[in-house]
Amino acid sequence: MLLGCVADDLTGATDLALMLTREGLRTVQSTGLPPADLDVSEVDAVVVALKSRTIAVADAVSQSVEAARALQTLGALRLFFKYCSTFDSTDEGNIGPVADALLDLTGGGVTIACPAFPKAGRTIYAGYLFVNGVPLNESPMKDHPLTPMHDANLVRVLQRQTQRKVGLIPFETVDAGPEAIRKLLESGAAKMFIVDAIADGHLRSIGAAVAHLPLITGGSGVAMGLPAAYLKAGLIDRLTPAPEQMAAPQGRQAILAGSCSAATRGQVKTAIEAGLPNLRIDPLEVASGTQTAGQILQWVDRQPKDKPFLIYSSDDPDAVRQVQERLGRAQAGTIVEDLLGHIAAALPARGFTRMIVAGGETSGAVVQALGAGVLTIGPEIDPGVPWTRSRSGVDMALALKSGNFGASDFFLKAWDRLA
Numbered sequence: 356m357l358l359g360c361v362a363d364d365l366t367g368a369t370d371l372a373l374m375l376t377r378e379g380l381r382t383v384q385s386t387g388l389p390p391a392d393l394d395v396s397e398v399d400a401v402v403v404a405l406k407s408r409t410i411a412v413a414d415a416v417s418q419s420v421e422a423a424r425a426l427q428t429l430g431a432l433r434l435f436f437k438y439c440s441t442f443d444s445t446d447e448g449n450i451g452p453v454a455d456a457l458l459d460l461t462g463g464g465v466t467i468a469c470p471a472f473p474k475a476g477r478t479i480y481a482g483y484l485f486v487n488g489v490p491l492n493e494s495p496m497k498d499h500p501l502t503p504m505h506d507a508n509l510v511r512v513l514q515r516q517t518q519r520k521v522g523l524i525p526f527e528t529v530d531a532g533p534e535a536i537r538k539l540l541e542s543g544a545a546k547m548f549i550v551d552a553i554a555d556g557h558l559r560s561i562g563a564a565v566a567h568l569p570l571i572t573g574g575s576g577v578a579m580g581l582p583a584a585y586l587k588a589g590l591i592d593r594l595t596p597a598p599e600q601m602a603a604p605q606g607r608q609a610i611l612a613g614s615c616s617a618a619t620r621g622q623v624k625t626a627i628e629a630g631l632p633n634l635r636i637d638p639l640e641v642a643s644g645t646q647t648a649g650q651i652l653q654w655v656d657r658q659p660k661d662k663p664f665l666i667y668s669s670d671d672p673d674a675v676r677q678v679q680e681r682l683g684r685a686q687a688g689t690i691v692e693d694l695l696g697h698i699a700a701a702l703p704a705r706g707f708t709r710m711i712v713a714g715g716e717t718s719g720a721v722v723q724a725l726g727a728g729v730l731t732i733g734p735e736i737d738p739g740v741p742w743t744r745s746r747s748g749v750d751m752a753l754a755l756k757s758g759n760f761g762a763s764d765f766f767l768k769a770w771d772r773l774a
Contacts, residue, residue, distance in 0.1 A: 356395040357590055358581070359426025360402040361419050361457070362437035363449065364715035365722060366740075366757040367575070368404030369730070371437045373741040374575040375400050376732040378582040379594025384730040384743065386722050388425050393729070395429050399582075399591055406719045407453070408443055409501045415449040416456045423457055432590070433569060434461060435581075440470045440477040440574035440739075441491060441759065442484060442509060443502040444516065451516025454547065454572050458519075461569035465540055467524070468513055469561060471552035472576035474738040475760060478553040482510040482523045495617040498672040500679060500688070509549045519546035526551040529560060536564035547572075555579060563587075575739060601733030601742045603752035603773040606708030608663035609655075610766050611695050613717030614758025615668075615675050622713065623669050626766040632658050636668040638678050641690050648697040655698075655705065665766065666698065669713075688716060696720035703749045711754040711769055718755040725749050736769045737761045 358380065362368035368384055375382045380399040389401055403422040407415040423434055436457050444450045450468070458466055471479045476487035484507050486494035491507035506512050514521040522545025528535045529551050540548065550573075552558050562580020565571055566588060571581075585591050610626065612619055627633050634654050640646035651666065658664045668691045670678075679687045699710070699721040712718045722728075726748030733742035733752075739760045743753050754769050762768075 356398050356401060356430040357585060358400040358433050358435060359423065359429065359431025360400060360435040360437055361422045361426070362402055362404050363408040363415070363453070364406060364439070365404040365718040366715040366755050367437050367439055368402045369741060369743060369755045370739040370757060370760070371435070371575040371578055372402040372732045373735055373739065374578045375402070375582065376741070377597045377735060378579060379596070380582045380591070381595050382732055383746070384732065386728050386730070388422060389429060390729070393429065401426060401429060401431070402437070404719070406716070407449060408438070408715070410449070412448045412452050416452050419453045420456050420460055423460055433571070435578065436570065436572040437575065438470065438572070439757070440472040440475060440576065441486060441496045441504060442470050442512060443499065443504070444512070445502055446515045448516050450572070451513055455517050455519060457570050458546070464569065465546050465548070466568060466570045466572055467540070467548050467550050467561070467565055467577070468509065468572050469550040469552060469577040470574035471558065472574050472739065473552070473554055477574065477576070479509065479549065479551045480526055480553055481551065482549050483507045484509050500615065500675050500684060513547060513549065517547065521545055521547045521549065524548045524550045526553070529557045533560050533563040536561060540564065552576070559583070598734050600772055600774050601744060601752065603742070603744060604708040604750050607660055607706045608709045608770060609702055609707050610663055610665040610711045610713070611699060611717060611721060612665065612667035612669050612713035613691050613695055614714030615670055615672070616758035618761055619713045619758045620669050620671065621763045622761060622765050623665065623667050625763045626665050629767055631662070631766070632664040634664070634666050636666065636691060636694060638668065638687050638690050639681060641694055642682055648694055648701070651698055652701055655702070660706070663770070666695070692716050692720040696724035700724040703751065708750070709752045709770070709773060711756065711766060713756045714758045722753070722755070725751065727751065727753065734772045736772055737765055740765070742769070742772055
Protein backbone atom coordinates (compact mmCIF):
# COMPACT_ATOMS: atom_id res chain seq x y z
CA MET A 356 0.00 0.00 0.00
CA LEU A 357 1.51 3.26 -1.17
CA LEU A 358 -0.80 6.17 -0.39
CA GLY A 359 -2.56 6.82 2.91
CA CYS A 360 -5.22 9.53 2.84
CA VAL A 361 -6.95 11.38 5.68
CA ALA A 362 -10.19 13.14 4.71
CA ASP A 363 -12.03 15.56 6.96
CA ASP A 364 -15.48 14.27 6.04
CA LEU A 365 -17.11 11.21 4.54
CA THR A 366 -18.20 12.48 1.14
CA GLY A 367 -14.84 14.17 0.67
CA ALA A 368 -13.18 10.83 1.32
CA THR A 369 -15.41 9.18 -1.27
CA ASP A 370 -14.64 11.94 -3.76
CA LEU A 371 -10.91 11.35 -3.32
CA ALA A 372 -11.26 7.56 -3.43
CA LEU A 373 -13.14 7.92 -6.72
CA MET A 374 -10.42 10.11 -8.22
CA LEU A 375 -7.68 7.66 -7.28
CA THR A 376 -9.71 4.71 -8.56
CA ARG A 377 -10.53 6.46 -11.83
CA GLU A 378 -6.86 7.24 -12.39
CA GLY A 379 -5.78 3.65 -11.76
CA LEU A 380 -5.04 3.10 -8.05
CA ARG A 381 -6.77 0.19 -6.32
CA THR A 382 -8.46 2.08 -3.49
CA VAL A 383 -10.63 1.29 -0.49
CA GLN A 384 -12.27 3.67 1.95
CA SER A 385 -12.52 3.29 5.70
CA THR A 386 -14.97 5.16 7.90
CA GLY A 387 -12.84 6.09 10.88
CA LEU A 388 -9.61 4.29 11.66
CA PRO A 389 -8.96 1.36 9.30
CA PRO A 390 -9.17 -2.09 10.90
CA ALA A 391 -5.75 -3.24 12.09
CA ASP A 392 -6.23 -6.46 10.11
CA LEU A 393 -7.31 -4.72 6.89
CA ASP A 394 -5.89 -6.70 3.97
CA VAL A 395 -3.95 -4.24 1.80
CA SER A 396 -2.08 -6.84 -0.24
CA GLU A 397 -4.18 -5.92 -3.30
CA VAL A 398 -4.60 -2.24 -2.45
CA ASP A 399 -2.60 0.81 -3.59
CA ALA A 400 -4.38 3.45 -1.50
CA VAL A 401 -6.53 3.62 1.63
CA VAL A 402 -8.70 6.68 2.33
CA VAL A 403 -9.78 7.26 5.94
CA ALA A 404 -12.97 9.26 6.37
CA LEU A 405 -13.10 11.34 9.53
CA LYS A 406 -15.72 13.79 10.73
CA SER A 407 -13.25 16.50 11.65
CA ARG A 408 -14.05 19.46 9.42
CA THR A 409 -15.93 21.51 11.99
CA ILE A 410 -14.97 19.99 15.34
CA ALA A 411 -12.62 21.66 17.82
CA VAL A 412 -9.14 22.26 16.40
CA ALA A 413 -7.37 20.11 19.00
CA ASP A 414 -9.72 17.21 18.32
CA ALA A 415 -9.31 17.52 14.55
CA VAL A 416 -5.53 17.48 14.91
CA SER A 417 -5.55 14.52 17.29
CA GLN A 418 -7.88 12.43 15.14
CA SER A 419 -6.02 13.25 11.93
CA VAL A 420 -2.62 12.35 13.36
CA GLU A 421 -4.01 9.10 14.79
CA ALA A 422 -5.43 8.19 11.38
CA ALA A 423 -2.17 9.06 9.63
CA ARG A 424 -0.18 6.89 12.01
CA ALA A 425 -2.59 4.00 11.44
CA LEU A 426 -2.07 4.37 7.69
CA GLN A 427 1.69 4.41 8.12
CA THR A 428 1.40 1.22 10.16
CA LEU A 429 -0.42 -0.37 7.22
CA GLY A 430 2.53 0.59 5.04
CA ALA A 431 1.71 4.00 3.58
CA LEU A 432 4.79 5.71 2.14
CA ARG A 433 2.98 8.94 1.28
CA LEU A 434 0.21 10.88 3.04
CA PHE A 435 -2.59 12.98 1.56
CA PHE A 436 -4.79 15.33 3.62
CA LYS A 437 -8.12 15.85 1.83
CA TYR A 438 -10.50 18.75 2.48
CA CYS A 439 -13.35 20.31 0.53
CA SER A 440 -12.84 21.92 -2.86
CA THR A 441 -14.37 25.07 -1.37
CA PHE A 442 -11.73 25.10 1.40
CA ASP A 443 -14.42 24.92 4.10
CA SER A 444 -12.84 26.29 7.27
CA THR A 445 -12.80 29.16 9.73
CA ASP A 446 -9.99 31.54 10.68
CA GLU A 447 -9.01 29.07 13.42
CA GLY A 448 -8.92 26.00 11.17
CA ASN A 449 -9.19 23.21 10.77
CA ILE A 450 -7.19 22.98 7.54
CA GLY A 451 -4.07 24.83 8.67
CA PRO A 452 -3.62 23.18 12.08
CA VAL A 453 -4.15 19.67 10.67
CA ALA A 454 -1.75 20.33 7.81
CA ASP A 455 0.81 21.62 10.32
CA ALA A 456 0.51 18.50 12.47
CA LEU A 457 0.76 16.12 9.51
CA LEU A 458 3.74 18.02 8.13
CA ASP A 459 5.43 17.64 11.50
CA LEU A 460 4.60 13.93 11.49
CA THR A 461 6.28 13.47 8.13
CA GLY A 462 9.42 15.32 9.13
CA GLY A 463 8.64 18.92 8.26
CA GLY A 464 9.62 20.19 4.88
CA VAL A 465 7.24 21.72 2.38
CA THR A 466 3.76 20.94 1.09
CA ILE A 467 1.02 22.33 -1.11
CA ALA A 468 -2.63 23.29 -0.59
CA CYS A 469 -4.70 22.98 -3.74
CA PRO A 470 -8.49 22.46 -3.59
CA ALA A 471 -8.99 23.08 -7.34
CA PHE A 472 -11.38 20.76 -9.20
CA PRO A 473 -12.18 22.37 -12.58
CA LYS A 474 -14.74 19.74 -13.65
CA ALA A 475 -16.73 20.57 -10.54
CA GLY A 476 -16.35 24.31 -11.18
CA ARG A 477 -13.57 24.95 -8.64
CA THR A 478 -10.61 26.87 -10.05
CA ILE A 479 -7.76 28.87 -8.49
CA TYR A 480 -6.16 31.88 -10.14
CA ALA A 481 -3.75 34.33 -8.47
CA GLY A 482 -4.49 32.47 -5.25
CA TYR A 483 -8.22 33.24 -5.45
CA LEU A 484 -10.72 30.37 -5.39
CA PHE A 485 -13.62 30.56 -7.84
CA VAL A 486 -16.80 28.46 -7.69
CA ASN A 487 -18.41 28.14 -11.11
CA GLY A 488 -16.68 31.32 -12.19
CA VAL A 489 -17.70 33.32 -9.13
CA PRO A 490 -15.28 34.28 -6.32
CA LEU A 491 -15.71 32.01 -3.31
CA ASN A 492 -16.98 34.84 -1.11
CA GLU A 493 -19.71 35.65 -3.65
CA SER A 494 -20.77 32.03 -4.14
CA PRO A 495 -23.41 30.15 -2.07
CA MET A 496 -20.54 29.23 0.28
CA LYS A 497 -20.87 32.68 1.83
CA ASP A 498 -24.05 31.36 3.46
CA HIS A 499 -22.70 28.01 4.64
CA PRO A 500 -24.24 27.36 8.09
CA LEU A 501 -20.98 26.11 9.67
CA THR A 502 -18.11 27.48 7.60
CA PRO A 503 -19.26 30.65 5.80
CA MET A 504 -16.47 31.67 3.42
CA HIS A 505 -15.99 35.44 3.22
CA ASP A 506 -12.52 35.60 1.65
CA ALA A 507 -11.65 34.08 -1.73
CA ASN A 508 -7.89 34.64 -1.32
CA LEU A 509 -6.63 31.27 -0.10
CA VAL A 510 -3.17 32.56 0.75
CA ARG A 511 -4.76 34.91 3.28
CA VAL A 512 -7.23 32.27 4.50
CA LEU A 513 -4.54 29.65 5.11
CA GLN A 514 -2.05 32.12 6.59
CA ARG A 515 -4.60 32.97 9.29
CA GLN A 516 -4.59 29.27 10.27
CA THR A 517 -0.87 28.48 10.41
CA GLN A 518 2.40 29.88 11.74
CA ARG A 519 4.26 28.52 8.71
CA LYS A 520 4.86 30.87 5.81
CA VAL A 521 2.22 30.50 3.08
CA GLY A 522 3.18 31.30 -0.50
CA LEU A 523 1.70 31.02 -3.98
CA ILE A 524 2.68 28.98 -7.01
CA PRO A 525 1.06 31.20 -9.64
CA PHE A 526 -0.62 30.29 -12.89
CA GLU A 527 2.40 31.14 -15.02
CA THR A 528 4.59 28.70 -13.10
CA VAL A 529 1.98 25.93 -13.13
CA ASP A 530 1.38 26.45 -16.84
CA ALA A 531 5.12 26.07 -17.46
CA GLY A 532 4.97 22.46 -16.20
CA PRO A 533 6.22 20.15 -13.44
CA GLU A 534 9.84 21.28 -13.40
CA ALA A 535 8.89 24.92 -12.89
CA ILE A 536 6.50 23.96 -10.11
CA ARG A 537 9.12 21.80 -8.40
CA LYS A 538 11.73 24.56 -8.63
CA LEU A 539 9.49 27.04 -6.80
CA LEU A 540 8.56 24.40 -4.21
CA GLU A 541 12.22 23.91 -3.44
CA SER A 542 13.05 27.62 -3.39
CA GLY A 543 12.50 28.03 0.35
CA ALA A 544 10.08 30.91 -0.24
CA ALA A 545 7.40 29.24 1.90
CA LYS A 546 6.52 26.02 3.70
CA MET A 547 2.96 25.78 2.33
CA PHE A 548 2.02 26.85 -1.16
CA ILE A 549 -1.43 27.58 -2.56
CA VAL A 550 -1.26 26.37 -6.17
CA ASP A 551 -3.18 27.90 -9.08
CA ALA A 552 -5.05 25.53 -11.39
CA ILE A 553 -7.80 26.18 -13.93
CA ALA A 554 -7.72 22.99 -16.03
CA ASP A 555 -7.10 19.28 -15.64
CA GLY A 556 -3.75 19.64 -17.38
CA HIS A 557 -2.60 21.86 -14.53
CA LEU A 558 -3.66 19.27 -11.96
CA ARG A 559 -1.67 16.58 -13.78
CA SER A 560 1.39 18.83 -13.87
CA ILE A 561 1.00 19.52 -10.15
CA GLY A 562 0.72 15.79 -9.44
CA ALA A 563 3.90 15.09 -11.36
CA ALA A 564 5.69 17.86 -9.47
CA VAL A 565 4.66 16.86 -5.95
CA ALA A 566 4.53 13.04 -6.10
CA HIS A 567 7.80 12.87 -4.17
CA LEU A 568 6.48 14.89 -1.21
CA PRO A 569 5.78 12.94 2.01
CA LEU A 570 2.60 15.02 2.48
CA ILE A 571 0.20 16.58 -0.01
CA THR A 572 -2.92 18.54 0.96
CA GLY A 573 -5.84 19.52 -1.22
CA GLY A 574 -9.11 18.55 -2.79
CA SER A 575 -9.56 15.42 -4.83
CA GLY A 576 -8.62 17.21 -8.05
CA VAL A 577 -4.94 17.50 -7.19
CA ALA A 578 -4.80 13.70 -6.81
CA MET A 579 -5.56 13.37 -10.52
CA GLY A 580 -1.92 13.35 -11.55
CA LEU A 581 -0.56 11.22 -8.71
CA PRO A 582 -1.17 7.65 -10.00
CA ALA A 583 0.64 8.26 -13.30
CA ALA A 584 3.47 10.01 -11.43
CA TYR A 585 3.78 7.10 -9.01
CA LEU A 586 3.93 4.67 -11.92
CA LYS A 587 6.61 6.72 -13.65
CA ALA A 588 8.63 6.83 -10.43
CA GLY A 589 8.41 3.05 -10.05
CA LEU A 590 6.40 3.22 -6.83
CA ILE A 591 3.66 1.03 -8.34
CA ASP A 592 3.99 -1.48 -11.17
CA ARG A 593 0.71 -0.87 -13.00
CA LEU A 594 -2.46 1.21 -13.20
CA THR A 595 -5.75 -0.65 -12.76
CA PRO A 596 -8.77 0.37 -14.91
CA ALA A 597 -11.74 1.82 -13.02
CA PRO A 598 -15.10 -0.01 -13.12
CA GLU A 599 -17.81 1.22 -15.50
CA GLN A 600 -20.65 -0.37 -13.59
CA MET A 601 -21.06 -1.93 -10.16
CA ALA A 602 -22.86 -5.11 -9.16
CA ALA A 603 -25.21 -4.34 -6.30
CA PRO A 604 -27.55 -6.42 -4.17
CA GLN A 605 -31.11 -6.42 -5.51
CA GLY A 606 -33.60 -4.57 -3.36
CA ARG A 607 -35.43 -1.33 -2.72
CA GLN A 608 -34.05 2.18 -3.28
CA ALA A 609 -34.07 5.26 -1.04
CA ILE A 610 -32.74 8.82 -1.10
CA LEU A 611 -31.88 10.67 2.13
CA ALA A 612 -30.89 14.34 1.76
CA GLY A 613 -29.67 16.40 4.71
CA SER A 614 -27.59 18.97 2.85
CA CYS A 615 -28.92 22.50 2.42
CA SER A 616 -26.49 23.43 -0.37
CA ALA A 617 -27.77 25.02 -3.56
CA ALA A 618 -26.86 21.91 -5.59
CA THR A 619 -28.78 19.54 -3.32
CA ARG A 620 -31.77 21.85 -3.14
CA GLY A 621 -31.88 21.79 -6.94
CA GLN A 622 -31.67 17.99 -6.95
CA VAL A 623 -34.51 17.77 -4.44
CA LYS A 624 -36.62 20.10 -6.58
CA THR A 625 -35.95 18.05 -9.74
CA ALA A 626 -36.79 14.78 -8.01
CA ILE A 627 -40.06 16.15 -6.62
CA GLU A 628 -41.03 17.58 -10.01
CA ALA A 629 -40.32 14.15 -11.53
CA GLY A 630 -42.91 12.64 -9.23
CA LEU A 631 -40.77 10.81 -6.67
CA PRO A 632 -42.63 10.20 -3.41
CA ASN A 633 -41.17 12.61 -0.89
CA LEU A 634 -41.34 13.64 2.75
CA ARG A 635 -39.79 16.75 4.27
CA ILE A 636 -38.17 16.74 7.70
CA ASP A 637 -38.82 19.86 9.78
CA PRO A 638 -36.10 20.25 12.46
CA LEU A 639 -38.42 22.30 14.67
CA GLU A 640 -41.06 19.56 14.59
CA VAL A 641 -38.40 16.95 15.30
CA ALA A 642 -37.16 18.99 18.27
CA SER A 643 -40.70 19.32 19.64
CA GLY A 644 -41.47 15.63 19.16
CA THR A 645 -44.26 16.17 16.63
CA GLN A 646 -42.24 14.50 13.85
CA THR A 647 -40.52 11.25 14.81
CA ALA A 648 -38.52 8.47 13.20
CA GLY A 649 -41.40 6.10 13.88
CA GLN A 650 -43.84 8.29 11.98
CA ILE A 651 -41.44 8.61 9.06
CA LEU A 652 -40.90 4.84 8.92
CA GLN A 653 -44.67 4.35 8.84
CA TRP A 654 -44.68 6.63 5.79
CA VAL A 655 -41.84 4.56 4.28
CA ASP A 656 -43.90 1.39 4.71
CA ARG A 657 -46.72 2.91 2.65
CA GLN A 658 -44.53 3.77 -0.35
CA PRO A 659 -44.44 1.77 -3.62
CA LYS A 660 -41.75 -0.89 -3.56
CA ASP A 661 -40.77 -0.49 -7.21
CA LYS A 662 -39.46 3.10 -7.16
CA PRO A 663 -37.21 5.21 -4.94
CA PHE A 664 -38.53 7.82 -2.52
CA LEU A 665 -36.95 10.96 -1.10
CA ILE A 666 -36.71 12.01 2.55
CA TYR A 667 -35.12 15.44 2.87
CA SER A 668 -34.45 18.30 5.26
CA SER A 669 -32.86 20.58 2.64
CA ASP A 670 -34.02 24.19 2.89
CA ASP A 671 -32.98 27.67 1.78
CA PRO A 672 -30.39 29.70 3.76
CA ASP A 673 -32.94 32.04 5.40
CA ALA A 674 -35.00 29.13 6.70
CA VAL A 675 -31.85 27.39 7.96
CA ARG A 676 -30.79 30.53 9.83
CA GLN A 677 -34.21 30.78 11.49
CA VAL A 678 -33.98 27.17 12.66
CA GLN A 679 -30.44 27.74 13.96
CA GLU A 680 -31.59 30.81 15.87
CA ARG A 681 -34.29 28.71 17.56
CA LEU A 682 -32.31 25.55 18.23
CA GLY A 683 -28.65 26.60 18.07
CA ARG A 684 -26.33 25.90 15.14
CA ALA A 685 -24.93 22.59 16.36
CA GLN A 686 -28.23 21.25 17.69
CA ALA A 687 -30.10 22.02 14.48
CA GLY A 688 -27.70 19.88 12.46
CA THR A 689 -27.41 17.09 15.00
CA ILE A 690 -31.17 16.63 15.23
CA VAL A 691 -31.47 15.97 11.50
CA GLU A 692 -28.34 13.79 11.30
CA ASP A 693 -29.47 11.59 14.19
CA LEU A 694 -32.95 11.21 12.73
CA LEU A 695 -31.70 10.26 9.27
CA GLY A 696 -29.19 7.84 10.79
CA HIS A 697 -32.01 6.18 12.76
CA ILE A 698 -34.13 5.89 9.62
CA ALA A 699 -31.22 4.49 7.58
CA ALA A 700 -30.54 1.83 10.21
CA ALA A 701 -34.13 0.62 9.91
CA LEU A 702 -34.17 0.36 6.10
CA PRO A 703 -32.17 -2.87 5.50
CA ALA A 704 -34.73 -4.90 7.44
CA ARG A 705 -37.36 -3.46 5.11
CA GLY A 706 -35.56 -4.72 2.01
CA PHE A 707 -33.53 -1.64 1.09
CA THR A 708 -30.12 -2.37 -0.48
CA ARG A 709 -29.47 0.76 -2.57
CA MET A 710 -29.27 4.23 -1.08
CA ILE A 711 -28.27 7.76 -2.13
CA VAL A 712 -27.26 10.08 0.71
CA ALA A 713 -26.72 13.83 0.17
CA GLY A 714 -24.53 15.83 2.53
CA GLY A 715 -21.24 15.09 4.25
CA GLU A 716 -22.56 15.17 7.82
CA THR A 717 -25.65 13.19 6.83
CA SER A 718 -23.53 10.60 5.02
CA GLY A 719 -21.37 10.18 8.10
CA ALA A 720 -24.41 9.59 10.30
CA VAL A 721 -25.90 7.09 7.83
CA VAL A 722 -22.71 5.09 7.34
CA GLN A 723 -22.16 4.92 11.09
CA ALA A 724 -25.74 3.77 11.63
CA LEU A 725 -25.35 1.04 8.99
CA GLY A 726 -21.96 -0.09 10.29
CA ALA A 727 -20.53 0.26 6.79
CA GLY A 728 -16.95 0.73 7.94
CA VAL A 729 -15.05 -0.22 4.78
CA LEU A 730 -16.23 0.65 1.26
CA THR A 731 -15.24 -0.55 -2.21
CA ILE A 732 -15.27 2.23 -4.81
CA GLY A 733 -17.48 1.75 -7.87
CA PRO A 734 -18.31 3.79 -10.99
CA GLU A 735 -18.59 7.57 -11.16
CA ILE A 736 -22.09 9.04 -11.33
CA ASP A 737 -21.13 12.72 -11.59
CA PRO A 738 -17.75 14.40 -11.01
CA GLY A 739 -16.67 13.58 -7.46
CA VAL A 740 -19.47 11.12 -6.68
CA PRO A 741 -19.21 7.33 -7.16
CA TRP A 742 -21.29 4.39 -6.13
CA THR A 743 -19.69 2.41 -3.32
CA ARG A 744 -20.45 -0.99 -1.83
CA SER A 745 -19.96 -1.76 1.83
CA ARG A 746 -17.38 -4.42 2.69
CA SER A 747 -18.37 -4.51 6.37
CA GLY A 748 -21.67 -4.29 8.17
CA VAL A 749 -24.77 -4.44 5.97
CA ASP A 750 -24.30 -5.31 2.27
CA MET A 751 -25.53 -2.17 0.50
CA ALA A 752 -24.76 0.05 -2.47
CA LEU A 753 -24.26 3.63 -1.27
CA ALA A 754 -23.85 6.87 -3.22
CA LEU A 755 -22.48 9.34 -0.67
CA LYS A 756 -22.77 12.78 -2.24
CA SER A 757 -21.19 16.00 -1.09
CA GLY A 758 -23.92 18.60 -0.79
CA ASN A 759 -22.29 20.82 -3.41
CA PHE A 760 -21.78 18.10 -6.03
CA GLY A 761 -23.89 16.54 -8.75
CA ALA A 762 -26.14 17.69 -11.59
CA SER A 763 -29.78 18.59 -10.97
CA ASP A 764 -30.95 15.14 -12.14
CA PHE A 765 -28.49 13.24 -9.92
CA PHE A 766 -31.17 11.55 -7.80
CA LEU A 767 -32.87 10.25 -10.94
CA LYS A 768 -29.97 9.01 -13.06
CA ALA A 769 -27.65 7.52 -10.42
CA TRP A 770 -29.43 4.16 -10.41
CA ASP A 771 -28.43 3.50 -14.03
CA ARG A 772 -24.84 2.75 -12.97
CA LEU A 773 -25.86 -0.25 -10.90
CA ALA A 774 -26.20 -3.80 -12.25
